[in-house]
Amino acid sequence: MGRGHSAPAKPAEKRKGAAARQHYHHGALKDALVAAAEAILLENGVGGFSLRAAARRAGVSPSAPAHHFGDxxxxxxxxxxxxxxxxxxxxxxxxxxxxxxxxxxxxxxxxxxxxxxxxxxxxxxxxxxxxxxxxxxxxxxxxxxxxxxxxxxxxxxxxxxxxxxxxxxxxxxxxxxxxxxxxxxxxxxxxxxxxxxxxxxxxxxxxxxxxxxxxxxxxxxxxxxx
Amino acid sequence: MGRGHSAPAKPAEKRKGAAARQHYHHGALKDALVAAAEAILLENGVGGFSLRAAARRAGVSPSAPAHHFGDxxxxxxxxxxxxxxxxxxxxxxxxxxxxxxxxxxxxxxxxxxxxxxxxxxxxxxxxxxxxxxxxxxxxxxxxxxxxxxxxxxxxxxxxxxxxxxxxxxxxxxxxxxxxxxxxxxxxxxxxxxxxxxxxxxxxxxxxxxxxxxxxxxxxxxxxxxx
DNA sequence: CGTGCATCTTAACACTGTTCAGATTCAATG
DNA sequence: CATTGAATCTGAACAGTGTTAAGATGCACG
Missing domain, CATH: 1.10.357.10 (Tetracycline Repressor, domain 2)
Structure with a gap:
């Protein structure tokens, strides 16, 4: 679920579309992760946060954040x-x-x-x-x-x-x-x-x-x- | 990691010193768990707490606390x-x-x-x-x-x-x-x-x-x- | 055209909380 | 005293978690 977004209208351009990520490189992962984390905090409170969930929300693997934030x-x-x-x-x-x-x-x-x-x-x-x-x-x-x-x-x-x-x-x-x-x-x-x-x-x-x-x-x- | 689960060849022993648990029933688990939790908080801070660790410290299985505290x-x-x-x-x-x-x-x-x-x-x-x-x-x-x-x-x-x-x-x-x-x-x-x-x-x-x-x-x- | 390098993925590890069927013991009743 | 019902605890399992290592991938620059 959640893989529904198909918007390949623009071919090989810099796309920072939230979910649709057909490029291997995200391009703006750092900001996307921050935005995802803030959204999770807003929806589920501070106790409902998880790094994996943030990564999921940014459409990225669980270990991707480590490269940008370490922890x-x-x-x-x-x-x-x-x-x-x-x-x-x-x-x-x-x-x-x-x-x-x-x-x-x-x-x-x-x-x-x-x-x-x-x-x-x-x-x-x-x-x-x-x-x-x-x-x-x-x-x-x-x-x-x-x-x-x-x-x-x-x-x-x-x-x-x-x-x-x-x-x-x-x-x-x-x-x-x-x-x-x-x-x-x-x-x-x-x-x-x-x-x-x-x-x-x-x-x-x-x-x-x-x-x-x-x-x-x-x-x-x-x-x-x- | 290191805690080797040495199979207890002798079931009913009074190996443990102070909190000897030779009985299947602990007897005062509720208080023991509270004490364990407080000790963990004191040593590792509020972030270092875990229910399993508290159970371990009280010499009891991970699922024992649930019966007394539910959660x-x-x-x-x-x-x-x-x-x-x-x-x-x-x-x-x-x-x-x-x-x-x-x-x-x-x-x-x-x-x-x-x-x-x-x-x-x-x-x-x-x-x-x-x-x-x-x-x-x-x-x-x-x-x-x-x-x-x-x-x-x-x-x-x-x-x-x-x-x-x-x-x-x-x-x-x-x-x-x-x-x-x-x-x-x-x-x-x-x-x-x-x-x-x-x-x-x-x-x-x-x-x-x-x-x-x-x-x-x-x-x-x-x-x-x- | 390579090639270096930052970026991201896959896989694995050691944990966690919680649940559930059973083993064990206590206590109270017959 | 013996039996039985309830209380207590175990063991194994499941779904998630953070973190790490080793390998894919694609951008940018020589």
Whole structure:
């Protein structure tokens, strides 16, 4: 089954048709495998992934991926890295939407982060799976750092600290607090842990907004000496 | 590979030392399997687990676990549930340590939560793996709720809201904020995402303390109307 | 026209989870 | 005490999995 596609209209041209592969060489296997993996993640979740299934979907033998990615973790690392890049794009869009007000910026970034997680559950779960993708890979670290740098800059702006200036411990604590909070909220939402709460009050986005409001309004007041 | 299946010339022997299985019936297989699974998680991480390995470790055939847990997920669900129970115990200890001051209580709970995660990385990772253990299982849900109820009560005390009283949206936001923050911090710490930061400032526990201080001190000031 | 080389296939290996018919033992009943 | 029914565990089998090695294939460049 699945061998039905017959479209030999174009003879010996570069064909990247998904299933129909009458050429021995695929031509763009790397991208095709990534696309296949993403499709599987979307349909069957992160647990339903298998390297062989991805190869099957790309119309290629089970051992073909090894040549391009070495490992199953190699392929998934690439998928995760692209996920972080997409997340970074979303965060940059939110950055523009936020405008000049640091508080509004932070709120938009937080909403964008959570929205991305809810929109791509399996991909986000994969991004934080140490045992599926190799977190040491430079490709992944770089993509992830790019996304998190956006968040850090927003907190720095909120605290009125120049991008180059060193952080005092309290500001550092706030950066981590913001990061942890948004990340934790996204994870809990993905695990369905917030569904109960979501029933009592609106959808997750308004809940998050309320949470961010509570935080930000509290933080605008300087701390009581310490 | 190497494990030679030396045919047991003598059927009923007490060759095995501690877990001597001279009987056909194991007697306490359920607990033995849980212990084996926990040992594997400890040694090889959550990715290195396999049902067959757990059975092997308990000195039992690969199909024996099915009778007690049905599934691999069944066994892991039991492990996760026990993990939540142990977490709840730790949280209760922290509760006593916190004393009467609501802020101190929250801080101790947060530290205990993160400390537990860092002390049992694989177990905690398992607890939030939807695809490994069945999150619908009553056993698990109950154990998890028990732990989270402690956190909720602490936040309510901090806000001066009686245990039975309904929460206004702002308080609800704070509960979620606290929960998300601690959970997110723990997850990020497990993923090693905080190692860079930990290098610049002390260990993770002091970082967390600073973060909690920043949050709590900010939150003691009432919000600017709104 | 070769020929090198990246690309892909076929075949095999050592695993995995799960199922099912049977062997074994326990416990309770007659 | 003996018998029997239920609980427990074994052994073999099946369908998949990731990974590797050795061999086919076709593109690009001399």
């Amino acid at each position: 199953a973790a190699g392929l998934l690392t690439e998928v995760a890295a692209r996920g972080f890049e997409e997340l970074a794009r979303d965060l940059r869009e939110a950055e523009e939407r936020g405008g000049a007000d640091p508080a509004a910026l932070l709120r938009e970034l937080g909403r964008a982060y959570v929205a991305f997680a809810l929109q791509h559950p399996a991909r986000v779960r994969l991004m934080f799976r140490r045992d599926m993708c190799d977190p040491q890979a430079e490709r992944l670290k770089q993509a992830a750092d790019e996304a998190y740098a956006l968040l850090e800059n927003a907190v720095r702006a909120f605290c009125g600290i120049a991008p180059e200036e060193a952080c005092d411990p309290r500001t550092m604590g706030m950066i981590l607090a913001a990061w942890s909070m948004v990340h934790g909220f996204a994870q809990l939402a993905l695990d369905g842990a917030l569904d109960v709460v979501a029933g009592e009050m609106g959808d997750l986005d308004t809940i998050l907004s309320q949470m961010l409001s509570a935080m930000l309004s509290a933080l605008t007041v300087p701390p009581p000496s310490k | 691999a997920a069944g066994l892991l669900t039991e492990v996760a549930a026990r993990g939540f129970e142990e977490l709840a115990r730790d949280l209760r200890e922290a509760e006593e340590r916190g004393g009467a001051d609501p802020a101190a209580l929250l801080r101790e709970l947060g530290r205990a939560y993160v400390a537990f995660a860092l002390q049992h990385p694989a177990r905690v990772r398992l607890m939030f793996r939807r695809d490994m253990c069945d999150p619908q299982a009553e056993r698990l849900k109950q154990a998890a709720d028990e732990a989270y109820a402690l956190l909720e009560n602490a936040v309510r005390a901090f806000c001066g809201i009686a245990p039975e009283e309904a929460c206004d949206p702002r308080t609800m936001g704070m509960i979620l904020a606290a929960w998300s923050m601690v959970h997110g911090f723990a997850q990020l710490a497990l993923d090693g995402a905080l190692d860079v930061v930990a290098g610049e400032m002390g260990d993770l526990d002091t970082i967390l303390s600073q973060m909690l201080s920043a949050m709590l001190s900010a939150l003691t000031v009432p919000p600017p109307s709104k």
